[in-house]
Amino acid sequence: xKMKGNxxxxxxxxxxxxxxxxxxxxxxAVYISAFRWLFPSPPxxxxxxxxxxxxxxxxFYSSLSNTVFWVAVTYVxxxxxxxxxxxxxQRDSRLNKFTRTLLIVPMMxxxxxxxxxxxxxxxxxxxxxxxxxxxxxxxxxxxxGHLPEAWYALIIVDIWQWTPFLILIFLAALYSVPPDLVEAxxxxxxxxxxxxxxxxxxxxxxxxxxxxLLRVVDLLRSFENVMLLTRGNPxxxxxxxxxxxxxxxxxxSLQVGYGAxxxxxxxxxxxxxxxxxxxxxxxxxxxx
Amino acid sequence: MSQDKNVGxxxxxxxxxxxxxxxxxxxxxxxxxxxxxxxxxxxxxxTATGGPVTVTATATATATxxxxxxxxxxxxxxxxxxxxxxxxxxxxxxxKKFIDEFQRITGIKPIWTVMGEGTANDKLSLEFxxxxxxxxxxxxxxxxxxxxxxxxxxxxxxxxxxxxKCPKEYNFDDVLKPTVKSSSTxxxxxxxxxxxxxNHWLAYRKDLFEAENVKVPTNLDELVAxxxxxxxxxxxxxxxxxxxxxxxxxxxxxxxxxWGCGGKHLDEATMEPLANSPEVIEGTDYYAKLxxxxxxxxxxxxxxxxxxxxxxxAAMELNFVTALAPVLDPTTSVVxxxxxxxxxxxxxxxxxxxxxxxxxxxxxxxxxxxxxxFSLLTFLxxxxxxxxxxxxxxxxxxxxxxxxxxxxxxPDVNTKWGWMAPTIKAIIxxxxxxTKGAKSVAAxxxxxxxxxxxxxxxxxxIYTNFAKIVAGTWTAEQAMNQSxxxxxxxFKTEGLLK
Numbered sequence: 030x031k032m033k034g035n036x037x038x039x040x041x042x043x044x045x046x047x048x049x050x051x052x053x054x055x056x057x058a059v060y061i062s063a064f065r066w067l068f069p070s071p072p073x074x075x076x077x078x079x080x081x082x083x084x085x086x087x088x089f090y091s092s093l094s095n096t097v098f099w100v101a102v103t104y105v106x107x108x109x110x111x112x113x114x115x116x117x118x119q120r121d122s123r124l125n126k127f128t129r130t131l132l133i134v135p136m137m138x139x140x141x142x143x144x145x146x147x148x149x150x151x152x153x154x155x156x157x158x159x160x161x162x163x164x165x166x167x168x169x170x171x172x173x174g175h176l177p178e179a180w181y182a183l184i185i186v187d188i189w190q191w192t193p194f195l196i197l198i199f200l201a202a203l204y205s206v207p208p209d210l211v212e213a214x215x216x217x218x219x220x221x222x223x224x225x226x227x228x229x230x231x232x233x234x235x236x237x238x239x240x241x242l243l244r245v246v247d248l249l250r251s252f253e254n255v256m257l258l259t260r261g262n263p264x265x266x267x268x269x270x271x272x273x274x275x276x277x278x279x280x281x282s283l284q285v286g287y288g289a290x291x292x293x294x295x296x297x298x299x300x301x302x303x304x305x306x307x308x309x310x311x312x313x314x315x316x317x
Numbered sequence: 318m319s320q321d322k323n324v325g326x327x328x329x330x331x332x333x334x335x336x337x338x339x340x341x342x343x344x345x346x347x348x349x350x351x352x353x354x355x356x357x358x359x360x361x362x363x364t365a366t367g368g369p370v371t372v373t374a375t376a377t378a379t380a381t382x383x384x385x386x387x388x389x390x391x392x393x394x395x396x397x398x399x400x401x402x403x404x405x406x407x408x409x410x411x412x413k414k415f416i417d418e419f420q421r422i423t424g425i426k427p428i429w430t431v432m433g434e435g436t437a438n439d440k441l442s443l444e445f446x447x448x449x450x451x452x453x454x455x456x457x458x459x460x461x462x463x464x465x466x467x468x469x470x471x472x473x474x475x476x477x478x479x480x481x482k483c484p485k486e487y488n489f490d491d492v493l494k495p496t497v498k499s500s501s502t503x504x505x506x507x508x509x510x511x512x513x514x515x516n517h518w519l520a521y522r523k524d525l526f527e528a529e530n531v532k533v534p535t536n537l538d539e540l541v542a543x544x545x546x547x548x549x550x551x552x553x554x555x556x557x558x559x560x561x562x563x564x565x566x567x568x569x570x571x572x573x574x575x576w577g578c579g580g581k582h583l584d585e586a587t588m589e590p591l592a593n594s595p596e597v598i599e600g601t602d603y604y605a606k607l608x609x610x611x612x613x614x615x616x617x618x619x620x621x622x623x624x625x626x627x628x629x630x631a632a633m634e635l636n637f638v639t640a641l642a643p644v645l646d647p648t649t650s651v652v653x654x655x656x657x658x659x660x661x662x663x664x665x666x667x668x669x670x671x672x673x674x675x676x677x678x679x680x681x682x683x684x685x686x687x688x689x690x691f692s693l694l695t696f697l698x699x700x701x702x703x704x705x706x707x708x709x710x711x712x713x714x715x716x717x718x719x720x721x722x723x724x725x726x727x728p729d730v731n732t733k734w735g736w737m738a739p740t741i742k743a744i745i746x747x748x749x750x751x752t753k754g755a756k757s758v759a760a761x762x763x764x765x766x767x768x769x770x771x772x773x774x775x776x777x778x779i780y781t782n783f784a785k786i787v788a789g790t791w792t793a794e795q796a797m798n799q800s801x802x803x804x805x806x807x808f809k810t811e812g813l814l815k
Contacts, residue, residue, distance in 0.1 A: 067770035067811065068446045069470040153613055154553075154630055174615035176788075260562050262615045264788030265781075281564070281777035282770055283442055 055296070062290035068283030079290035088265055089291070092273035093298070099180075099269055100248040103187050108241065110188065111195030116225075118196075119203045129200070132193040140190065144257035147186045148173065151258070176266045179259045183267060186254050191244065198240035202233035238310045245306065249299050270295055386422060387486035388695035389479070395424025397689040402441060402452035404434045405619075407642045408513055408674055411713050412697055419696045425689045427454075433619050435564045438463070442773070445472040450681030454690035464500050464677055465765045466772045468508040473677040475506045479691050487695060488719075496716045500675060503765070509677035510698045513639060513706075513713040516661070517573050520626060520634040520641050522547075523657040534662040537577060537603045540633075544610035547632035556610030557633040558622035563784040566618055568776045570635065571783060575600035577663025582764040582775075588813045590804035592779070593797045601793035603664075605786045615787045627652060635661065639713060675716075771811050778803045 062079055066072035083089050114132075118125040135143070150156050151172035159169035170178040206229055214224045252271040255261060261268045261276065268276070274295060278288015403409040409431055416427055430452065432440070441455055445467060455473075467473045480489050492510070500509040519534065525547060526533060534540040544556030560566035575581075580596030583589060591597060608614045612625045623643055626634040627650035634641065643649045644656050676697070678690045696702060698716065704723075706715035715721055766772045782800045785791035791799075808814040 065810065067768075067774060068442060069472065070768055070770045070811070152616075154625065171613070171615070174613065260564075260616075260618075262562070262784065262788065264785040264790050266788060266790075276781075280439060281780075282773035283446060284774070 055293075058289040058292055061286055062293055064286040066284070066286040068285060072286065075286065079287045080294070082287065083290050083294060088268065088273060088277075091265065092268040092270045095266075095268055096249065096270040099183070099251065100245055103184050103248055104241065104244055106184065107188055107192045107195055107244065108237070111192050111199050112237075114192070115196050115199035115203055119200060129197075132196055135190045136193050138190070140253045141257065143186065143190050144254045147182070147189075148258050151182050173259050174263055176263055179263060179267045182258060183254055186258065187248070187251070191247070195240050195244060198236060199233065202236035202240075203229065205236070206232045235310070235314060238306070238313065242303065242306050242310075246299070246303065249302070270298075385486065385701060387484060387488075387701055388699040389483045389487070389692045390423055391688060391692065392424075394685065394689045394692060397425050397685055399425050399427045399454060399686060399689045399693060400452045401427055401429050401454040401690075401693070402437055402444075403429055403431050404437055404674060405431050406434070406674070407639055408713060411711055412512060414711065415697065415702055419693060423689075423692055423696075425692060427693060435566070435619070438565065441467075444679075445470065445681070448681040450679050450683065450686075453679050453682035453686035454676050454693055455679055463772075464509050464675075465502060466770075467677065468502050468506070469767065470770075472680055473508040474680045474687060474691075475508060476510070476678065476691065476694075477505075477507050480507065480695075483695055487699060491700065491717045491719050492698070493716050493718055493721070496675075500677070509675050510694050511675035511716045512697055513674065513716060516638060517635060518638050518641060519659045519661055520636070520644055521657050521659060522629075522632050522652060522655055524655040525632050526657070533657070533659050534633075535659075536662050537574075537664045540662050541603065541606045541610075544607050544633065548610040550612075553630060555612035555625075555631045557607055557612075557635065558617060558625045558631045559604070559608055559611040559614055559635065560617050560622060561608065561611065561614035561787045562616060562618035563780050563787075564618060565776060565780070567783055567787075568780045569637075571601065571604055571779065573635070573661060573663075574604045577661065577665060578603070579665040588766075588808060590775075590801055590808065592804055593794075593801040598794050598797050599664075601783075601786070601797055605793045608787060615784075766813065768811050768813060771807065771813065774807050774811075775804060778807065 061072070063074060063076060064072035065075040065078060118128050138146075150158050153159055153169065153171045153174065156172070158172065162169045172178045172182045210228050210232075211224060214228050219227070250271050251269055252275065255267055255269050255272045256275070259267045261272055270291075274288055274291045277291060278284055403412070409429070413429065420426060441452075444451055444455075464473060468475075480487075483489065496511040497507065500511055501507045519540075521533060521543075525531070526543075529546070531543055531546055532539060534543050540557075546556070547554060548556040560570045572582075575597045578596045578600035580594060580600050581591050583591055611617070612630050613621065617625070620640070620643075622631075622634055622636060623640055625631050627644050627646075629651045634644070641658075645653050647653045650656075676690075676694045678687050678694065680687075682690065700717060700719065703715045703717045703720050705711050706713050706720060764772060764775060766775065778800055782791070782796040782803070786793060786796045805814060
């Protein structure tokens, strides 16, 4: 049956929505990044001055490097833990079913609440974490006020909340592995490690990539944990780039043009990372 | 298959219908059984200025015949909804206790949005930037910078003509002059009114100081020495509590330290910042030294310092007088009967800085809402409301001379609200020459810059660089030198410096 009319017109509502919600704000951000705009004073055209100021700012480089460190470390730790747990609980048993249900709970709590809760847990005066450390005779650091403890605190909170997300994805990937392939490897005398390395891992790698991509994007735009746990402290030692944009562009004084310039740079930076990951994924698939 | 165990569709429908019908009938009966709401007659006489004024009441506007209306009332505002942005502080708690009376008299319905000061200021900045006028009455910090900046940006309504319409019982001359100055621009145009005013004080643990024979600090060196003496974190006691998060609170506290060392923010004649002047560096250095003995310094914001002091975790606290109120409350403080108060121990003898918060009217709201906002503003600052400031069930530093000087309001320093006494005396002493008490006005020294956004940028530069002192990565001199550089860049970019 031949379709009448142009089927591309059916895409129009979605395209209008994406244009209004995504492209227009981005285009407007590019426009205002060319202005020096300290609210509530009127904007003054400044050309590339905001970008010049950005690239000569120490805080720009430090928050960018903090973000790279944060994404790399958190992602590696989360992926390792998630894979290990997924392998442990993939078999069908009552305990594993219960564990899988329990794992979802941290993900269901709003991130803002999680950060507030952990801020109390890590409180150096009242917090239970230091209370138990004291009971064990261990040192009780100022978790949110000193480096590197502030980084440990941020990473622990993110792992607690979002590792289950990766666990669920990896579990789905493990369930998609044909059992007869694993059995065939067993019959051929392959060890557990060999089975995992040569049979299971290549088959789950594409799905791990997708899960990894989603986590990396989430980690790149992390904000609430820094805002509520450390406020970028100590000093500006835990500033992530998202916090840098907020602090410079909105908090305290509204330097909107500068904030917009920082956002555009971050968009390009994030885009480059995502494109790199996707290209790696396609290369991997082509090889497979 | 056992059919008698299955409930048929018809039976389910009957059961559901019965439940729903029962709910409807029950709800109707409950509604009819409620006592009727009394709706007053079409007019009610209210005693106001010079004689009776007839107020046309609606269902929500009534006043008892004996109430004195000593504030601005317009009966046509009855039914107006008034959005208010307020800080999450004791001041708002006290103000809200009077709202039922206001609503009963005027028929205006206040709707409060309460949040922390830093968050509220950010929200207000966005509100003014968008000119949305959501909040007709804004709770502005009136320390000489916020209301000034918003005024020159056109965000607040000038109120001189409005105050002229108030009944004579409002008695504007009774309002303490330093508070009027704090809410005005330099040409005398008034843009708000203070709800309270106070200054910074030192709260200390009388029991610890007496037991260990430590002198109550009277200068900054003694303050640092006392903080070091009581620094015992392994025993759950720190020397002092201080603000330390990168926001406005450390800025205001830092302001006291540089003031206490005789420092200034800028040279008003040349508009040059003075962040790296010897006095400012010295004051900052004292703050940095004290911070080593402060509990949870880098995370202390808003109410945290008072919470720690009230929990007995620190030997001293430096704070705004109204922020210290919970320390004396037995329900929130374990040290309510062990706390003493002393003047802020600056190095240089300076008049106490008056710090205060109050209300301004949003210039972008609708006229009716603006008028309703002004009505509430004058209600909260009216003589009859302010006269209750020092009663035990309330408690805020009043902003009217008649209340401050009334004989029944000279409290003993040992009574529950005794901590108000030094504040009251300082306020009287800060009256301008020729008025009650001949000391110079000690309004806030915060910079009044001619460009609206620059003041906020100024504060942000200071507290951002100060955060490095809190982190221990910079000395006071390094932080202030960097601040000077950043401030000069900002002032030049904004055309305030050549």
